[in-house]
Amino acid sequence: MDSQTSTEQSQDRPESSDKQVFEIFIQPGFSDLELSAVTSVLRTANEVLNRDRFTWQITSDVPGLVNSSAELIARANPAIGDQYLKDCLIVIAGRNSSPQGWMVRLRAMQKVRRRVVLLSDAAREFVRASKDQEGRAAAHWRDVSLLREVGTFPMLSEQLVVDSGGVMTCAGHGHTLEAVIGILSETLGARECAEIASLLVLDNVRSFSQEQPKGTSYNPNFFEKRLQKALRLMETNIEQPLKLAGLAEEVGLSSRHLERLFMVYFETTPAKLYKKIRLKQAHKLVTDTHMALIEIAIACGFSSAASFSQAYKAEFGETPTQLRRKKR
Incomplete structure (x- = not known):
């Protein structure tokens, strides 16, 4: 396949600036809970808006049929280097996965100033790979305690979500529903977000800065x-x-x-x-x-x-x- 120019990459984005395309990058052993949470919020948002404003594509560095941690299977398209970037990249890694598969895409998204979201396992691996860099990051509280045992990570936070340098690191797991609603709140109104939360039977959407419940x-x-x-x-x-x-x-x-x-x-x-x-x-x-x-x-x-x-x-x-x- 011929390499794609930056002009072609910009053309790959939706023609209407109102629409948003999410790339959901998964790896073997990914959390099916997190994948379901992301797609459920986007689907519910479209239901509230009565149109397909948010679409998504599942990709992977091992494309085809990818097994989750619970042995559920998702079909993923190939993620090709730094090409075919979407409006937002959400990474759902596996427990034993490597960031090498998605770090190139993360850096490319940062370069063109587009949103990157790293959930739980991906957030942990990003913290490990970025320990000498400035800026803060979050990870699931279980991983926070592990990381602090094996090294010094001054950037590590126990908040639910940290947004730093265009990269949003998240605790993930059950909070993923709330995190995605928080992301959509950047473009949707409060009434619409409240309706999304109501349809998903969420009585509270916590702020990103709130501390995680630990243990x-x-x-x-x-x-x-x-x-x-x-x-x-x-x-x-x-x-x-x-x-x-x-x-x-x-x-x-x-x-x-x-x-x-x-x-x-x-x-x-x-x-x-x-x-x-x-x-x-x-x-x-x-x-x-x-x-x-x-x-x-x-x-x-x-x-x-x-x-x-x-x-x-x-x-x-x-x-x-x-x-x-x-x-x-």
């Missing part, structure tokens, strides 16, 4: 306040775990009362649940980073690599060394 303790609808506070203390004190007496004192209960609450609501003791929370964090570090196991053990509150390995095997059925050996 199970941040949803008030599942736990009573004292349990919520205890869980939050556990989730925020991974490296130096609190003793039961100290945890109970912070919550305002006796140790025995706190243990009874945990048995009623969780059918386990505070100590066992605390260890499970720490092991979940350790599992993410084992699978998603190259940190030494002793460093992971210390970061997750274990006194030695041996005690960590033993607890890890009891929880996941194999040692961290065995798991890493399988993934090579």
Whole structure:
């Protein structure tokens, strides 16, 4: 195929400036939740406007039939270097994907000052690739904690969305619906955006600057306040775990009362649940980073690599060394 000139690229945009074309770039293992959220908002916006103002094209660096993380299949057109750019590029990467497949398109979009949106996994990989650059970026809170364990990322934010240098990095996942409505609000009126949210049964569209809810303790609808506070203390004190007496004192209960609450609501003791929370964090570090196991053990509150390995095997059925050996 002949290379496309910049004039031809500009002609590739819709003839009417009112219409917008979105390129949704996916990679193997992409989030079907995020893809569905993006297309659902665009389709609903067209329904509200009673015309096809927003259209989209799904592309990939591995075109054809692309499997999601849930083994659903999407048909993708080829993404060719920096050619055939649309009005907005939305990247939905996979958990183990590489930014090399979409970084060229991102830079090309920046050059012509068009919107780029990176959701969850793509945002994480962008942060990794851009750690020495100025400007802020967001990522899913799970990835924020991982990134901070393996390096220094002064640009990293725990906001839902950060817009910097024409690149919008997002927490993604369930917030994707709200993020896309926020993007459309740049060209649509408040009444139209409110109607889109209503049709999608969203009672609130949070601002981009709002902090992400981090961990199970941040949803008030599942736990009573004292349990919520205890869980939050556990989730925020991974490296130096609190003793039961100290945890109970912070919550305002006796140790025995706190243990009874945990048995009623969780059918386990505070100590066992605390260890499970720490092991979940350790599992993410084992699978998603190259940190030494002793460093992971210390970061997750274990006194030695041996005690960590033993607890890890009891929880996941194999040692961290065995798991890493399988993934090579």
